[in-house]
Amino acid sequence: MIPVIYIPGDSGALALGADKVAKAIQAELKARGKEARIVRNGSRGAYFLEPMVEVQTEKGRIAYGPVKPSDVKSMFDAGLLTGGYHKRWLGAPDKIPFFAKQTRLTFARCGVIDPLSLDAYRMNGGLSGLKKAVAMTPADIVKTVTDSGLRGRGGAGFPTGIKWKTVLDTAGDRKYIVCNADEGDSATFADRMIMEGDPFVLIEGMAIAGIATGATKGFVYIRSEYPHAVDKMRRAVEVARQGGVLGATVLGSPNAFDIEIRVGAGAYVCGEETSLLNSLEGKRGVVRAKPPLPAIQGLFGRPTVINNVISLASVPIIMDKGPAFYKDFGMGRSRGTIPIQIAGNVKHGGLFETAFGLTLGEIVDDIGGGTATGRPVKAVQVGGPLGAYFPRALFDTPFDYEAFAGKDGLIGHAGITVFDDTADMLKQARFAMEFCAIESCGKCTPCRIGSTRGVETIDRISAGIEPQKNIELVTDLCNTMKFGSLCALGGFTPYPVMSAINHFPEDFRPHAVAEAAE
Ligand SMILES: Cc1cc2nc3c(=O)[nH]c(=O)nc-3n(C[C@H](O)[C@H](O)[C@H](O)COP(=O)(O)O)c2cc1C
Ligand code: SF4
Numbered sequence: 001m002i003p004v005i006y007i008p009g010d011s012g013a014l015a016l017g018a019d020k021v022a023k024a025i026q027a028e029l030k031a032r033g034k035e036a037r038i039v040r041n042g043s044r045g046a047y048f049l050e051p052m053v054e055v056q057t058e059k060g061r062i063a064y065g066p067v068k069p070s071d072v073k074s075m076f077d078a079g080l081l082t083g084g085y086h087k088r089w090l091g092a093p094d095k096i097p098f099f100a101k102q103t104r105l106t107f108a109r110c111g112v113i114d115p116l117s118l119d120a121y122r123m124n125g126g127l128s129g130l131k132k133a134v135a136m137t138p139a140d141i142v143k144t145v146t147d148s149g150l151r152g153r154g155g156a157g158f159p160t161g162i163k164w165k166t167v168l169d170t171a172g173d174r175k176y177i178v179c180n181a182d183e184g185d186s187a188t189f190a191d192r193m194i195m196e197g198d199p200f201v202l203i204e205g206m207a208i209a210g211i212a213t214g215a216t217k218g219f220v221y222i223r224s225e226y227p228h229a230v231d232k233m234r235r236a237v238e239v240a241r242q243g244g245v246l247g248a249t250v251l252g253s254p255n256a257f258d259i260e261i262r263v264g265a266g267a268y269v270c271g272e273e274t275s276l277l278n279s280l281e282g283k284r285g286v287v288r289a290k291p292p293l294p295a296i297q298g299l300f301g302r303p304t305v306i307n308n309v310i311s312l313a314s315v316p317i318i319m320d321k322g323p324a325f326y327k328d329f330g331m332g333r334s335r336g337t338i339p340i341q342i343a344g345n346v347k348h349g350g351l352f353e354t355a356f357g358l359t360l361g362e363i364v365d366d367i368g369g370g371t372a373t374g375r376p377v378k379a380v381q382v383g384g385p386l387g388a389y390f391p392r393a394l395f396d397t398p399f400d401y402e403a404f405a406g407k408d409g410l411i412g413h414a415g416i417t418v419f420d421d422t423a424d425m426l427k428q429a430r431f432a433m434e435f436c437a438i439e440s441c442g443k444c445t446p447c448r449i450g451s452t453r454g455v456e457t458i459d460r461i462s463a464g465i466e467p468q469k470n471i472e473l474v475t476d477l478c479n480t481m482k483f484g485s486l487c488a489l490g491g492f493t494p495y496p497v498m499s500a501i502n503h504f505p506e507d508f509r510p511h512a513v514a515e516a517a518e
Pocket of ligand 1: 151152153154155157160180181183184185268269270271272273274306308309487488
């Protein structure tokens with residue numbers, strides 16, 4: 001048996017030197033006259049262990065990491081090809097605590113298989129959901145998704161089944177499935193990991209959505225900063241066409257469905273669904289007023305499902321194992337699992353898929369291992385640039401849509417950014433306003449003008465000019481933005497700003513005054 005060595009080709013692992021490690025392994029094989037099959041898999045998501053190399057042995061897979069090119073020679077000396085012990089030896093990947101504690105449903109194959117091998121996908125449970133879907137009525141597929149309790153993972157948490165039902169029930173000469181892979185939130189990389197590590201699960205999810213709603217064409221809108229994901233998705237679509245998964249007869253059924261990959265132009269607001277539709281149509285990425293909902297009048301005026309990558313990639317397992325299986329995980333109205341992306345100043349950064357319900361403290365302290373600097377955690381921003389900053393006092397909040405909303409926060413796309421006690425929350429509040437000013441599409445006044453006035457007012461607080469009066473002014477401005485903005489860019493920027501003011505008032509003492517007092 002030729003040994004198989006897995007070296008991630010995921011862009012996070014590449015950034016950490018995976019290609020150099022691959023070259024060193026190939027050179028060492030050649031020098032030693034040994035043979036091995038090298039598979040460039042995705043990442044399993046423990047970025048603190050990347051590049052994580054795995055070798056298939058008779059007793060199962062053995063992982064090593066983080067591997068440097070300079071480790072390779074001694075790894076071979078230690079018997080890499082048979083899983084021999086070395087200082088980078090991590091043992092069986094499933095037993096590594098970061099993975100052992102997870103519930104991997106959507107990410108079950110990510111980092112495990114060759115992302116472009118349809119056979120490997122099939123052998124590891126892939127296409128079972130689609131096989132069931134082609135034998136069902138569209139209404140039954142929609143009911144299955146509705147009953148699973150799946151809610152959109154892009155940020156708004158809208159029930160996926162209800163969205164699909166609206167498209168199914170709306171007449172149209174053409175309908176579309178649009179996958180939102182713009183993934184603009186800070187600290188998020190779940191969509192990228194799926195597209196690079198298990199692209200067929202997304203393709204399968206989109207095909208199921210097409211059959212469920214009567215759509216025959218799908219688009220994946222991927223941010224331009226993800227060239228590796230674009231390449232993987234393009235190649236995977238081609239393989240899926242060759243394999244009869246896409247095309248005129250999906251898995252030999254009478255259903256037609258095909259997918260086109262499109263690349264965004266680099267605007268955060270193009271992740272907002274209506275702006276994304278404009279961009280897909282070749283127009284400027286400006287937000288459209290709703291109604292009409294995209295489900296009624298979406299891409300090119302046709303009924304359109306727009307879903308996030310993770311929402312769509314979660315559908316195959318729901319179809320395969322049934323709605324009750326999926327719904328059994330989670331808490332309250334947050335059902336199933338959620339891939340939490342832990343980033344920022346944190347020791348164990350990476351993707352952690354788990355049922356809803358872990359507390360923020362468990363995620364940051366136990367799983368994340370606290371800060372990378374070793375200093376105390378001061379704040380955690382949950383939900384991307386529009387999410388609130390949570391202080392330690394709120395670390396008992398369970399990861400659940402309603403629990404976070406109840407604490408004036410949001411889960412968003414489940415990215416969390418950790419900050420240590422050197423973070424200046426006034427600067428973070430200013431950054432939120434500045435981000436909104438830069439990224440605003442300009443359609444409505446509270447966001448376009450309000451964000452710029454917000455930056456100026458926070459600068460006045462910082463300079464010690466009538467601080468109390470200006471804090472009140474920012475609060476008033478945030479209320480106007482929250483209730484008067486057309487979309488969540490202007491509407492949610494108040495979350496990071498107000499949470500910084502409310503939870504960290506000491507940072508809003510004028511800097512000039514604070515410095516004088518010291
Ligand atoms: C400013 C802004 C940016 C957004 N960016 C994204 C994004 O990058 N990816 C995403 O899936 N949803 C994003 N959304 C949410 C989408 O508008 C939409 O709710 C989502 O694509 C629907 O899919 P889902 O129901 O599967 O979550 C954004 C929303 C706003 C207001
Ligand atoms: S809130 Fe901002 S981004 Fe959204 S529509 Fe208004 S101007 Fe555009």
